Amino acid sequence: MLYFRRGSPVFRRLLLSLLLLAALETGSGQLHYSVPEEAKHGTFVGRIAQDLGLELTELVPRLFRVASKERGDLLEVNLQNGILFVNSRIDREELCGRSAECSIHLEVIVDRPLQVFHVEVEVKDINDNPPRFSRPEQKFLILESRVPDSRFPVEGASDLDIRENAELKYKINPNEYFDLDVKRNEEETNVLELTLKKPLDREEVQEHRLVLTATDGGKPELTGTVQLLIHILDANDNAPEFDKSIYNVRLLENTPKETLVIRLNASDADEGINKEIVYFFSNLVLDDVKSKFMIDSNSGEIKVKGELDYEIRNLYEINIDAVDRSTFPLTGHCKVIVKLVDVNDNSPEIAITSLFLPIKEDAATGTVIALISVSDRDSGANGQVACSLKPHSPFKLVSAFKNYYSLVLDSTLDRENISDYQLVVTAQDGGSPSLWASATVSVEVADVNDNAPLFAQPEYTVFVKENNPPGAHIFTVCARDADAQENALVSYSLVERRVGERALSSYVSVHAESGKVFALQPLDHEELELLQFQVSARDSGVPALGSNVTLHVFVLDENDNAPALLPPWTQGAGFAANEFVSRSVDAGHVVAKVRAVDSDSGYNAWLSYELQPSEGGARSPFRVGLYTGEISTTRALDEADLPRQQLLVLVKDHGEPALTATATILLSLVENSQVPKSSSRVLVGAVGPQVTLVDVNVYLIVAICAVSSLLVLSLLLYVALRCSAPQTAGASAPGKPTLVCSSAVGSWSDSQQQQQRQRVCSGEGPPKTDLMAFSPSPRQPNPDWRYSASLRAGMHSSVHLEEAGILRAGPGGPDQQWPTVSSATPEPEAGEVSPPVGAGVNSNSWTFKYGPGNPKQSGPGELPDKFIIPGSPAIISIRQEPANSQIDKSDFITFGKKEETKKKKKKKKGNKTQEKKEKGNSTTDNSDQ
Incomplete structure (x- = not known):
């Protein structure tokens, strides 16, 4: 427990704090100070910071300031010591008029956190205003016949101060005729009257000059004077008299004009003209009063003349003179006090x-x-x-x-x-x-940054053709932010990652303000088929908020790679070696094979071979397989044939425009005895073991017969199954094999010639097409396979395969690179499946890509009877064809009930078209042979 000695500074300070706290609690948190008016600049008012419980060190950081509805420059606070002091002159009369209470209301405001305190500073009155009379001289007309003790009203002085400073005392200079009588009326105001002490004698003194002095009750006292000029008249003996000396009237402040205030009535004891009375405002009445009221001189009625406002002035004192009509008139006096009653005529x-x-x-x-x-x-x-x-x-x-x-x-x-x-x-x-x-x-x-930028959808799929110009605009991302100003200012950036051995930023960039995505370099479908990356959108708020969107950029293939010849053939006029051909070979004998590959996909990688006509225009005894590249004889060679045959083979893809390559082959026609043993490899273009030409022919004949027999048996079996199977309008029932067509196109896509209709193979179709049987299953493919949404939805797709000739084994090895199938499975034998790209390829299908080939793939000689699609029980059966068969481009493999129904409806039309094509193919084969 702490003890303080009474009278010590600590005790006084503690007592003062307790009293101030009690005052704050009882005054609703309002401080009270007082200051005398006319205090000098810098006069101490109070320790406002200490009294409010504020530390001096926090006044400036918390933006301590003082505001006031009245003149805000009267008081100020020293922010160094927290003292409230007088800043400029304070005039209580100017600030509050004659109001008994005068205070300055201050609002003390501090921030961080915001606090508001209310301070009331009372302005104490000092005696700084002397009594003042309205005019420097007052005139009186008094008849000499007036008896002693007659009274004459005198206008008093006014003092702008209050209380004792405005309490006035009056006196006149000593004289033998007049004295001053001071009374207080009901309104607690002084009523001054001159009283006549003894009879006047105009013949002795015609004029009296007196000095009236008013002294207030302040310390020190202040005085004011006025001169009283009294003229002595010689006339009437009786002056008019009112029944009252003072009349009190209460009047509403909104009283309209012409309203009667009071009717005065004075009487005169004289007779005749000396009895007739006229009423006037006294000379003591100010012009302001005359603007508010008027008096009828004959009737004595006082009426409202101007607008009355209680808030401007609530009391009027009107001095009235009643004068008789005598040659030497006498005057009676009274006072009308009009008090205004407040009316609710002012809005808040x-x-x-x-x-x-x-x-x-x-x-x-x-x-x-x-x-x-x-x-x-x-x-x-x-x-x-x-x-x-x-x-x-x-x-x-x-x-x-x-x-x-x-x-x-x-x-x-x-x-x-x-x-x-x-x-x-x-x-x-x-x-x-x-x-x-x-x-x-x-x-x-x-706004506060409480909303992150949002994209319309979480991911976008973008298709871009390869070989785009550097800096090409490929897509625009847009994110919306619900905030405002800088909190809604969105900037975009890439989410950096590695794409193979390179950084993502070396492929694409995004404009920070517009969200435009640019390809920084030409994209190559053969290098990069799918580019997946994220774009981040962040606002400029603090802290910044953001979100990401994923872009799947598919690089569409263009025909930008010409066919490339495989050794030993070279581009142009060059050739690897002089090939020897025996003149005794029969028609259809394969003497060489041109091999080429194309790095593109789809139709852009589908190659065809053409034999260019010789310069002399003579018909060459050789032909080249349209899709196999095998060079074979069209007839038996004879002596008329030139011993040296130079063949120019044009290799062309199916892109738009098509790109080509040429291979030059030099054949030497010799007799059997002149054929080198090592030429058998060159004649057939094989890479397997060397055999003699006779052995090769025997093997070819046996293979052709076996394949033909197998074909006939397969067709008979197929026709028997078709005839015995029930016909239905829809697709095949679950569990039954569905027959579809295969064309010579190596991709899972619609044909480039959209005008050629797809059709379902039947027993009436030509025997030159491959047959594939699929076992439908309700399950979808393995999710590792990449397929489009339209394929999942059940839309039809097409499968185009190489012509039948490429499915068979050549005399000695693989003829052409096989299509590779892409999958997410870890087995490298699965190949690669890519989205359908390239000219004329439907984006809703799969494609097999012709490429350099998978070294682990089996060649055509090792081709199994069936293909099994990963993740699906579907089985593809392939039937082999002779080497010289031609495949119609209109034969396609088609999936889906919708397309199969369409094909069946147009069955007749398809059969007729197929018959025409078969006739054309037969004619071509006969002519070639």
Whole structure:
């Protein structure tokens, strides 16, 4: 327990703090100080910071400031010591007039956090105003016949001070005729009258000059004087007299003009003309009073002349003279005191100060938005004002003290829902009927970064043709942010990652402001078929928010790779060696094979071979397989054939435009005995063991017979199964094999010639097409396979395979590179499947890509009877054809019930077309042979 010695500085300071705390608690947190008016600049008023419990070190950081509705420069606070001092001259009379109470209301505001304190500084009156008379001289006309003790009213002085400083005492200079009588009326004001002490004698003294002195009760005393000029008249003996010396009238302030205030009636004891009375305003009546009232000189009626306002002036004193019509008139005097009664004719006034806007949307409840003060010039109940807030909003009014309110936040804000509020503050007085006034407060909600940028969808699929120019615009991403200003300013960037051995930023870039995605270099379908990456969108808020979107960029193939010849053939006129051909070979004998590959995909990689005509125009005894590249004899060689045959083979792909390569082959026709043993490899283009030409022919004949027999048996079996199977309008029933066509195109896509219709193979079709049987299954393919959404939805797709000739084994080895099938399975034998790209390829299908080939793939000689698709029980059966058979491009493998139904409906038309094509093929084969 602490003990303090009474009278010590610590004890006095503690006692002062306790008293101040009690005063604050009883005064609703309002400090009271006092200061005398006319105090000098710097006069100490109070230790306001200490009394408010604020540390001196926090005044500047917390933006300590003082605001006032009155003149704000009268008082100031020293931020170094927290003392409130007089800043400029304080005149109580100028500030408050003659009001008994005069105070300066201050609002002390500190921020971080916001606090508002109310301080009332009472201005003490000092005796700084002397008594003043309205005019420097007052004139009186007095008959010499007036008896002693007659009284004559005198206008008193006024003092702008209050209380004792305005309590006046009067005296006149000593004389033998007049004395001064001072009385106080009901209104506690002085009534001055000159009294006649002895009879006047005009013949002796015609004029008296007296000095009236007024002295106030201040310390030191101040005085004011006026000269009284008294003229002595020689006339009437009796002056008019009123029944009262003072008349009191109460009048509403909104009384209309011409309203009767009072009717005066004076009487005169004289007779004749000396009895007739005329009424006038006394010379003591000021012009302001004359502008408000008027008097009828004959009737004595006083009426309202101007507009009366209680708030401007609530009391009028009117001095009236009643003069008889004598040659030497006598005058009677009275005073009419008019008191105005207040009427509720002033609406409340609203003043909004200290508006702290805009307000952040994450502001805490209870945050002060504005300070509102209301006032009403009326008095009593007419001046009592209540304040309310409309409409319903997350704000409310809190009453600080009388006629002061704080607008505070009552609930949470969300700028994205409502960005500004139009609040109406209504003030209503207590009059009957009541009057009201309103003020609108526009509260703007400042944005806070609470919304991340959002993309319309989580991922996008983009198709870009390869060989694009560097810097080409391939796509535009766009993210929307619900925030405002910098919080909604979105910038885009790549989510960096590695693409193979290179960084993603070496392939693509994104513009930070527009979201445009650019390809920095030409894309190569053969190098990169699918580029997957993410673009990040971030706003500029603090902290920044962001989100990502995934882009799947498929690089579409273009025909930008010409066919490449495989050794031993070379491009152009060069050749690897002189090939020897025996003149005894029969028609259809394969003497060489041109092999070529194309790095493109789809139709762009589908190669065909053509034999260019010789320069002399003579028909060559050799031909080249359209899709196999095998060079064979069209007839038996004879002596008329030139011993040296130079063949130019044109290798062309099916792109638009098509790209070509040429191979030059030099054949030497010799007799059997002149054929070198090592030439058998050259004649057939094989890489296997060397055999003699006779052995090769025997093997070919046996193979052709076996294949033909197998073909006939297969067709008979197929026709028997077709005839015995029930016909249905729809697709094949589950579990039954479905026959589809195969064409000579190496891709799972629609044909480049869209005008050629797909059709389902039947027993009536030509025997030159391969047959594939699929066992339908309700399960979808293994998810490791990449397939389009349209394929999953059940849309039809087409499968194009190499012509039948490439499915058979050549005399000694593989004829052409096989299509590779892409899969996510780890087995390298699975190959690669890519989305359908290239000219004329449907994007809803799969494609087999012709490429350099998989070294682990089996060659045509090792081709199994069936293919099994990974992840599916579907089995593809392949039937081999003779080497010289031609495949029609209109034969396709088709999946799906919809396409199969279409094909069956056009069965007749397809059969007719097929018969025409078969006839054409037969004619071509006969001519070649």
